[in-house]
Amino acid sequence: xxxxxILFPTLLTALCGMGRVCEVYSGGSIEQALATTMDCDTxxxxxxxxxxxxxxxTRPVVLLGESWPVIDGxxxxxxIVVKAPHVTIRGxxxxxxxxxxxxxxxxxxxxxxxxxxxxxxxxxxxxxxIYLSSVARASVSDNRVIGDAATPEGRRANGIHLWKCAHxxxxxxxxxxxxxxxxxxxxxxSRIEGDTSAYNSxxxxxxxxxxxxxxxxxxxxxxxxxxAVMFTHDVIxxxxxxxxxxxxxxxxxxxxxxxxATITGNVFAxxxxxxxIDGCNRAQVKDNLFHANGWAVRxxxxxxxxxxxxxxxxxxxxxxxxxxxLVKSTLRNNxxxxxxxxxxxxxxxxxxxxxxxxxxxxxxxxxPYAMVLSRSLMVDLLDQAERIVPTLTPAAxxxxxxxxxxxxx
Numbered sequence: 001x002x003x004x005x006i007l008f009p010t011l012l013t014a015l016c017g018m019g020r021v022c023e024v025y026s027g028g029s030i031e032q033a034l035a036t037t038m039d040c041d042t043x044x045x046x047x048x049x050x051x052x053x054x055x056x057x058t059r060p061v062v063l064l065g066e067s068w069p070v071i072d073g074x075x076x077x078x079x080i081v082v083k084a085p086h087v088t089i090r091g092x093x094x095x096x097x098x099x100x101x102x103x104x105x106x107x108x109x110x111x112x113x114x115x116x117x118x119x120x121x122x123x124x125x126x127x128x129x130i131y132l133s134s135v136a137r138a139s140v141s142d143n144r145v146i147g148d149a150a151t152p153e154g155r156r157a158n159g160i161h162l163w164k165c166a167h168x169x170x171x172x173x174x175x176x177x178x179x180x181x182x183x184x185x186x187x188x189x190s191r192i193e194g195d196t197s198a199y200n201s202x203x204x205x206x207x208x209x210x211x212x213x214x215x216x217x218x219x220x221x222x223x224x225x226x227x228a229v230m231f232t233h234d235v236i237x238x239x240x241x242x243x244x245x246x247x248x249x250x251x252x253x254x255x256x257x258x259x260x261a262t263i264t265g266n267v268f269a270x271x272x273x274x275x276x277i278d279g280c281n282r283a284q285v286k287d288n289l290f291h292a293n294g295w296a297v298r299x300x301x302x303x304x305x306x307x308x309x310x311x312x313x314x315x316x317x318x319x320x321x322x323x324x325x326l327v328k329s330t331l332r333n334n335x336x337x338x339x340x341x342x343x344x345x346x347x348x349x350x351x352x353x354x355x356x357x358x359x360x361x362x363x364x365x366x367x368p369y370a371m372v373l374s375r376s377l378m379v380d381l382l383d384q385a386e387r388i389v390p391t392l393t394p395a396a397x398x399x400x401x402x403x404x405x406x407x408x409x
Contacts, residue, residue, distance in 0.1 A: 019038070019039075019040035019041045019042060019062075020037070020038070020041045020042070021041070021042045021043075021044055022036060022037060022041060022042065022043045022044065023044050023046065024043060024044065024045045024046065024050075025046045025048065026046065026047065026048025026049070026050075026069075027048070028050075029050075029052065030043065030045055030050055030052055030055055030063075030071065031052055031055050031056075034055065034056075034057060034058075034059075034061065034063075037059055037061050038059070039059050039060050039061075040060055040061070040086075041059075041061050041062075042061065042062040042063075042064055043061060043062070043063050043064065044064045044065075044066055045063070045064065045065050045066065045069040045071075045092065046066045046067065046069060047066065047067035047068065047069050048069055048070070049069075049070045049072060050069060050070065050071050050072065051072050051074055052071060052072075052073070053071065053072070053073030053074065053076060053077065053078060053079040053080070053096065054073065054076075054077055054078040054079060054080070054081050055071070055079065055080050055081070056081045056083060057080065057081070057082045057083065057084055057087055058083050058084050059084050060084050060085055060086035060087060061084075061087060061088075062087075062088040062090070063080075063087070063088070063089045063090070063092070064088075064090050064091055065090065065091030065092040065093070065121075066091065068091065068092075068093050068122070069092060069093065070092075070093040070094075070095065071092055071093065071094050071095070072095055072096040073094075073095070073096035073097055073098075073107075074096050075096055075097070075098050075099075076096075076098055077097070077098045077103070077105050078097065078105050078106060078107075078109055079094050079095070079096060079097055079106075079107045079108070079126075080094060080107065080108045080109070081109050081110075081111070082108070082109065082110040082111070082113055082116060083111055083112075083113065084113060085113045085114045085115050085116070086114075086115045086116075087110075087113070087115075087116055087117070088116075088117040088118075088119070089108060089117070089118050089119075089121060090117070090118075090119050090120050090121065091120050091121065092121045092122070093121070093122045093124065094107040094108060094121060094122070094123050094124070094126070095107065095123070095124040095125040095126060096125055096126075097125075097126045097127045097128070098127065099127045099155050100127065104127075104128055104131060104157065104161075105127045105128060106126065106127065106128035106129065106130065106131035106161070107123045107126040107128070107129050107130065108121070108123070108129070108130050108131070109128070109131040109132075109133070110131070110132045110133070110135050110138070111133050111134065111135075112133065112134040112135070113135055114135065114136045114137050114138075115136075115137045115138070116132070116135060116137075116138040116139070117138070117139045117141075118130055118138070118139070118140045118141075118143065119139065119140075119141045119142050119143065120141075120142045120143065121143045121144075122143070122144045122146075123143060123144065123145040123146070123159075124146055125147075125148060126145075126147070127155075127156075127157045128157040128158055128159075128161050129143075129145035129147075129158070129159040129160055129161075129175070129178065130143065130145060130159070130160045130161070131158075131161045132161070132162045132163070132165050132168065133163045133164065133165075134163070134164045134165070135162075135165045135168065136165065136166045136167055136168075137166075137167045137168075138165065138167075138168045138169075139168075139169050139171070140160060140168065140169070140170045140171070140173065141169065141170070141171040141172050141173065142171070142172045142173065143160075143173045143174075144173070144174045145159040145160060145173060145174070145175045145176075145178070146174070146175075146176050146177060147159070147176065147177035147178045148177060149176075149177045149199065151177070153179065153201040153202070156177075156178050156179040156201055157178065157179055158178055158179055158180040158181070158182070158183040158206075159175035159176075159178035159180070159181045159182065159197070159200070160173060160175055160181070160182045160183070161180075161183045162183065162184045162185070162187045162190075163184075163185050163186060163187075164185070164186040164187070165184075165186075165187045165188075165190065166187070166188045166189050166190065167188075167189050167190060168187065168190040168191075169190065169191045169193070170182060170190070170191070170192045170193070170195060171191070171192075171193045171194050171195065172193075172194040172195065173195045173196075174195070174196045174197075175195065175196070175197045175198075175200065176197075176198050176199045176200065177199055177200065177201075178200050178201070179200065179201055179202050180200060180202050180203045180204075180205070180206040181195075181197030181198070181200040181203065181204045181205060181220075181223065182195065182197055182204070182205045182206070182207075183203075183205075183206045183207065184205075184206070184207035184208075184210045184213070185207065185208050185209055185210065186208075186209050186210060187207065187210040187213065188210060188211050188212055188213070189211075189212050189213070190210070190213050190214075191213070191214045191215075191216070192205070192213070192214070192215045192216070192218060193214070193215075193216045193217055193218065194216075194217050194218065195218045195219070196218070196219045196221070197218065197219070197220050197221075197223065198219070198220070198221040198222050198223065199221075199222050199223065200223045200224065201223075201224045202223070202224050202225050203223060203224070203225050203226065203227060203228050204220035204221070204223035204226060204227050204245070205218070205220055205227045205228075205229075206227070206228045207228075207229055207230070207232065208230040208231050208232065209230075209231050209232065210232050210235075211232055211233050211234055211235070212233075212234045212235075213232075213235055213236075214235075214236045214238075215235070215236070215237045215238070215240060216236070216237075216238045216239055216240070217238075217239045217240065218240045218241070219240070219241045219243070220240065220241065220242050220243070220245065220252070221241070221243045221244050221245070222243070222244045222245065222246075223245050223250075224245075224247060224250065225245070225247065225249060225250050225251070225254075226242065226245035226250050226251045226252050226253060226254065226271065226273075227242060227245075227251075227252065227253045227254065228253075228254040228256065229253070229254065229255050229256070229258055229261070230254075230256040230257060230258070231256065231257050231258075232258050232259075232261075233258065233259040233260050233261075234259075234260050234261075235258065235260075235261045235262070236261075236262045236264075237253070237261070237262070237263050237264075237266065238262070238263075238264050238265050238266070239264075239265040239266065240266045240267075241266070241267045241269070242266065242267065242268045242269070242271060242274070243267070243269050243270055243271070244269070244270045244271070245271045245272065246270070246271065246272050247272060248272070250271065250272045250273070251271060251272060251273035251274070251275065251276045251298075252268045252271035252273065252274045252275060252293070253266075253268070253274070253275045253276070254275075254276045254278070255275065255276070255277045255278065255280050255283060256278050256279060256280075257278070257279040257280065258279075258280045258281075258283060259280070259281045259282060260281070260282050260283075261280065261282075261283045261284070262283075262284045262286070263275070263283060263284065263285045263286070263288065264284070264285075264286045264287050264288065265286075265287050265288065266288045266289070267288070267289045267291070268288065268289065268290045268291070268293055268296065269289075269290075269291045269292055269293070270291075270292045270293065271293045271294070272293070272294045272295070273293065273294060273295045273298055274290045274293040274295065274296045274297055274316070275296075275297050275298070276295075276298045276300075277297070277298065277299050277300060277303050277306060278300045278302065278303065279300070279302045279303060280303045280304075280306060281303065281304045281305055281306075282304075282305045282306065283303070283306040283307070284306075284307050284309070285297075285306065285307065285308045285309070285311065286307070286308075286309045286310050286311070287309075287310045287311065287407070288311045288312075289311070289312045289314070290311065290312065290313045290314070290316055290319070291312075291314045291315055291316070292314075292315045292316065293316045293317070294316070294317050294318065295316070295317065295318045295320075295321060296313050296316040296318065296319045296320060297319070297320045297321075298320075298321050298322070299320060299321070299322045299327070299329060299397075300322065300323055300324075301322055301323055301324025301325075301326060301327060302324075303328075303329060304328045304329070305328060305329065305330075306329040306330070307329065307330045307332075308329070308330070308331045308332070308334055308399075309330075309331075309332050309333050309334070310333050310334065310403075310407055311334045311335070312334070312335045312406045312407060313334065313335065313336050313337060313338075313356065314335075314337045314406065315337065318357075319336060319338065319356040319357075320356040320357055320397065321357055322357065322397055327397045329397075331356070331397065331398060331399040331400075332399060332400065332401050333349070333399075333401050333402075333403060334399050334402060334403060335402070335403040335404075335405065335406040335407060336354050336356055336399065336402055337406075338354075338356070339354045339402050339404075341353075341354060341402065343404045348403060348404055348405065349401045349402065349403060349404065350401070350402040350403075350404060353398045353399060353400045353402070354398065354399045354402040355397060355398050355399075356397065356399065357397050
């Protein structure tokens with residue numbers, strides 16, 4: 001039923017202070033309601049399906065859903081476009097963007113604005129979900145950005161996409177069935193925390209050229225290629241879970257040409273590769289658990305001054321491998337479940353060093369097809385011989401103080 005748009009004064013506590021509330025009911029027009037607003041007003045949209053889009057917001061307002069109203073763009077392009085600062089979008093179901101090879105159509109797009117809040121929305125059937133371009137001081141939190149699992153990869157885009165942004169928090173969102181779950185490029189001084197990114201066709205998290213960012217307490221599960229961090233410096237990744245990221249070119253975490261990263265307190269479980277470190281300098285990999293991965297760590301020889309300290313390696317096919325003989329990184333105080341040394345002075349650390357790279361690991365780095373022999377008796381014999389007369393594995397890839405007991409319980 002079409003009902004009139006009702007305007008009445010209220011105290012707007014968020015962002016702007018005093019403002020009016022504009023009520024929109026099923027059959028009404030959100031676009032028309034926005035045209036009547038003044039700065040710091042609230043447009044409250046009640047339950048119903050609103051076939052509108054693109055809806056453009058050009059004033060600082062609050063767009064608030066009541067009982068999950070649906071805004072359906074009908075596959076025509078964008079659905080909601082924000083071109084004003086101090087905008088809040090909350091409590092909406094937004095769906096029906098166009099799919100395009102040319103335009104980055106999004107359910108909610110913010111362009112060259114500041115002080116944005118996008119919270120508690122459901123994004124469905126979208127090309128891009130939430131898209132921020134040249135945005136500063138924004139919060140994207142508690143949203144569900146869910147694509148269609150049946151959509152081919154070539155017709156997917158990113159769930160949460162940030163380009164050239166600063167001081168953005170992305171928190172407690174759930175992102176599934178997109179291309180990259182969360183994508184950042186040229187994003188600085190921002191925080192990704194408490195998110196779940198799963199079942200995306202490429203990366204659960206993908207960021208490049210993004211400095212001084214923090215990624216904490218997230219779950220990245222069963223993504224096509226895991227998580228990729230590239231061409232970045234001063235990054236902290238703490239207390240995340242990287243799980244079940246499997247495939248021929250998949251990893252829990254790829255670090256590509258990263259400087260001064262801290263990787264601490266994370267769990268890497270059941271990935272093809274836990275961490276692949278390629279061309280990185282001064283990475284601090286501390287207090288992580290590597291469990292049941294194919295390769296726990298692949299440390300390429302072009303990485304320098306990386307430190308592995310206090311980690312636990314359990315039930316991995318390969319604990320650590322490298323592709324060169326000269327390794328300029330440090331291993332200390334790690335727990336290795338394959339360690340067969342002893343602790344005569346009872347200080348909790350082994351009295352003989354541990355080389356985590358097996359002979360078979362060295363062979364497969366040079367000849368990957370040798371993996372077909374991974375469960376053979378010959379491999380066991382080679383590894384036993386290497387423990388007695390170590391000659392084939394890099395001497396520098398050695399933990400001189402291996403822990404006798406796991407630090408992670």
